[in-house]
Amino acid sequence: MKLNLITTRRGFRDLSPQDEDSSKIDDKKREKRKIGFGFWVSIVWMILVILAALLAPILPISDPDQTGVGGRLDSPNWDNWFGTDTNGRDMFSRTIWGSRISLTVGFFAIVFGFAVGGPIGIVAGFFKGATDKLLSIIIFILFAFPGLVLALLIISLIGQTLAVVCLTVGIIGVAPIARLARAITISTAEREFVAAARILGSTNRRIMIREILPNVTIPMGALAFLGMALAIVGEGGLAFLGLSVEEGFSWGKMIVLGSASRTLQKAPWVSMFPIGIMFLTVMSLNYAGDRLRDFFDVREMGIGGG
Amino acid sequence: MAGSGVAQLRNDDDIVLSVKNLVMEFKVGRDEIVHAVSDVSFDVKKGETLGIVGESGCGKSTTARSIVQLPKPTLGEVMVSSEGDSIELTGLKGDALRKVRPKLQMIFQDPISSLNPRRIVREVVKEGLTIWPNGMSSQQIEDRVDEVLESVGIDPEIAANRRAHEFSGGQCQRISIARAVALDPEILICDEPVSALDVSVQAQILNLLEEMKDKYGLTLLFISHDLSVVRNVSDRVVVMYLGKICEIGSSDTIYSLPAHPYTRVLLASAPEPASTVDASESAIGDDIPSPINPPTGCRFRTRCPSAQTLCADKEPEMQKVGDDHFVACHFPVINN
Numbered sequence: 001m002k003l004n005l006i007t008t009r010r011g012f013r014d015l016s017p018q019d020e021d022s023s024k025i026d027d028k029k030r031e032k033r034k035i036g037f038g039f040w041v042s043i044v045w046m047i048l049v050i051l052a053a054l055l056a057p058i059l060p061i062s063d064p065d066q067t068g069v070g071g072r073l074d075s076p077n078w079d080n081w082f083g084t085d086t087n088g089r090d091m092f093s094r095t096i097w098g099s100r101i102s103l104t105v106g107f108f109a110i111v112f113g114f115a116v117g118g119p120i121g122i123v124a125g126f127f128k129g130a131t132d133k134l135l136s137i138i139i140f141i142l143f144a145f146p147g148l149v150l151a152l153l154i155i156s157l158i159g160q161t162l163a164v165v166c167l168t169v170g171i172i173g174v175a176p177i178a179r180l181a182r183a184i185t186i187s188t189a190e191r192e193f194v195a196a197a198r199i200l201g202s203t204n205r206r207i208m209i210r211e212i213l214p215n216v217t218i219p220m221g222a223l224a225f226l227g228m229a230l231a232i233v234g235e236g237g238l239a240f241l242g243l244s245v246e247e248g249f250s251w252g253k254m255i256v257l258g259s260a261s262r263t264l265q266k267a268p269w270v271s272m273f274p275i276g277i278m279f280l281t282v283m284s285l286n287y288a289g290d291r292l293r294d295f296f297d298v299r300e301m302g303i304g305g306g
Numbered sequence: 307m308a309g310s311g312v313a314q315l316r317n318d319d320d321i322v323l324s325v326k327n328l329v330m331e332f333k334v335g336r337d338e339i340v341h342a343v344s345d346v347s348f349d350v351k352k353g354e355t356l357g358i359v360g361e362s363g364c365g366k367s368t369t370a371r372s373i374v375q376l377p378k379p380t381l382g383e384v385m386v387s388s389e390g391d392s393i394e395l396t397g398l399k400g401d402a403l404r405k406v407r408p409k410l411q412m413i414f415q416d417p418i419s420s421l422n423p424r425r426i427v428r429e430v431v432k433e434g435l436t437i438w439p440n441g442m443s444s445q446q447i448e449d450r451v452d453e454v455l456e457s458v459g460i461d462p463e464i465a466a467n468r469r470a471h472e473f474s475g476g477q478c479q480r481i482s483i484a485r486a487v488a489l490d491p492e493i494l495i496c497d498e499p500v501s502a503l504d505v506s507v508q509a510q511i512l513n514l515l516e517e518m519k520d521k522y523g524l525t526l527l528f529i530s531h532d533l534s535v536v537r538n539v540s541d542r543v544v545v546m547y548l549g550k551i552c553e554i555g556s557s558d559t560i561y562s563l564p565a566h567p568y569t570r571v572l573l574a575s576a577p578e579p580a581s582t583v584d585a586s587e588s589a590i591g592d593d594i595p596s597p598i599n600p601p602t603g604c605r606f607r608t609r610c611p612s613a614q615t616l617c618a619d620k621e622p623e624m625q626k627v628g629d630d631h632f633v634a635c636h637f638p639v640i641n642n
Binding site: 192202 | 374376404405407408410411412414415416419420421422423424425430433434437438482485489
């Protein structure tokens with residue numbers, strides 16, 4: 001009654017809620033949100049590499065450990081696309097088989113890093129106060145501890161198995177992952193939908209899982225790509241120090257083998273092919289991660305601006 | 307002028323929300339304290355709409371937040387009554403507090419930030435009922451969600467697969483209202499619910515709130531800095547200044563016979579064509595003082611046109627100046 005005064009005075013009584021349609025704005029936003037051609041190229045490359053790694057046993061390639069497939073240090077040719085190494089093993093086959101360990105380390109190290117660092121960061125950022133202080137101290141100690149020394153310590157103490165290498169690289173990732181999760185959680189927890197959930201009577205656990213987690217996951221997902229790239233490079237670094245897996249071989253170990261100065265002079269392809277494939281894979285991961293982050297930043301801006 | 311006291315509290319049976327001597331202080335830095343809300347008391351009857359007005363920074367939003375215990379007030383009492391039971395909120399913790407929460411729901415200023423961008427709108431509205439099914443079957447819950455969505459004018463079909471960013475600000479505010487009323491609350495606290503919206507949409511949302519109030523038997527606490535909005539929705543109005551209540555009374559009284567110098571200044575400064583107060587009174591010097599070091603005595607005295615030495619020495623108490631009209635001022639303007 002009293003209300004109708006202002007509404008009729010301003011003449012907006014006829015507007016139904018559906019009139020404030022937002023579909024037009026929405027289309028504009030969608031247009032801005034294009035993720036770009038390069039992203040898809042990266043994704044296709046990653047799929048190719050992953051498929052090759054998964055299907056290695058059934059691909060028509062020679063046994064990677066079979067010596068004398070070609071001559072010693074043959075240059076790339078029709079039979080051995082990537083040439084052969086000092087023992088006459090097919091480099092193409094070895095590059096594919098070698099990807100299995102590199103990718104496994106990349107994947108599981110990040111899974112471990114997220115599984116441990118993510119919850120630490122979310123809990124620290126959500127509860128703040130004493131909990132945050134304690135967890136932040138742990139994060140700082142992890143940051144301050146030299147990663148390489150930590151890796152040396154763990155691997156030489158426990159052993160050079162695949163699981164230990166994954167774990168080691170993963171532990172090094174925990175601190176930066178936790179720190180980012182904490183930062184995103186703090187900014188998300190300030191938003192009003194979190195207060196609204198609390199007012200509805202949500203428990204802390206429910207708020208963290210239903211309200212915070214979905215908002216942390218996507219920006220963190222972009223980081224996962226970057227992290228995987230770093231983990232793959234990290235494994236290569238460990239291989240250089242002779243700290244990678246004992247059994248089998250990875251890109252890192254192949255690069256080490258090919259980088260003996262005489263091999264490098266006579267047959268650069270022995271190291272260059274694994275380096276090249278690793279480079280392309282790491283670059284794809286980085287680029288895709290970067291694009292994803294930008295993409296979702298735009299989305300966030302779109303949301304904020306209404 | 308900004309003062310204390312509880313003379314304005316009524317002693318009726320149908321009081322739903324009663325706030326008594328509410329104090330909210332925040333520590334800043336080493337030993338500085340922000341006195342955001344200082345000794346505020348008011349009550350709301352069932353079905354009533356209480357408006358709270360004041361400049362930004364006067365503590366109106368902090369009052370709202372401390373009523374819902376987010377965060378808990380430093381001192382004071384918040385009593386919520388429903389179906390004959392009275393519950394004091396500030397003493398409650400953990401699950402006991404959670405169980406009372408459905409009775410008090412809130413709508414925020416920023417409609418977009420109020421909704422989780424990663425969740426489907428229907429899920430957002432359903433959230434409260436998922437937490438408190440109260441013996442409802444999942445089908446009954448779905449029906450209830452449909453019902454509240456329809457009553458706020460959002461198509462349940464559309465809400466079923468869209469997220470908040472696909473709706474406009476006004477629509478988001480409708481969704482927030484749906485989420486709040488789905489739990490059948492006793493009191494709905496609206497913290498500047500229309501300040502972020504276009505004027506045309508503001509009117510729609512205000513009308514919707516009025517409809518919702520009738521339909522679901524709500525009691526509203528309506529906070530805004532917009533005097534005309536508050537006037538239009540409120541039965542009673544509280545005027546706040548620097549964490550204190552200046553004046554409280556029925557909406558008509560406050561707007562037609564403002565007794566507190568601050569209320570008069572506020573009304574005169576509003577860009578309203580037909581003002582009941584002479585525009586010359588709107589000349590108000592200086593900025594609002596810091597709540598870290600509020601003035602002694604009456605907090606409004608530093609800007610008050612009729613301040614005298616008494617105002618600096620003694621804090622005015624709430625006094626009755628008319629029928630349901632209370633003022634905290636040593637020199638209220640009564641004869642007009």
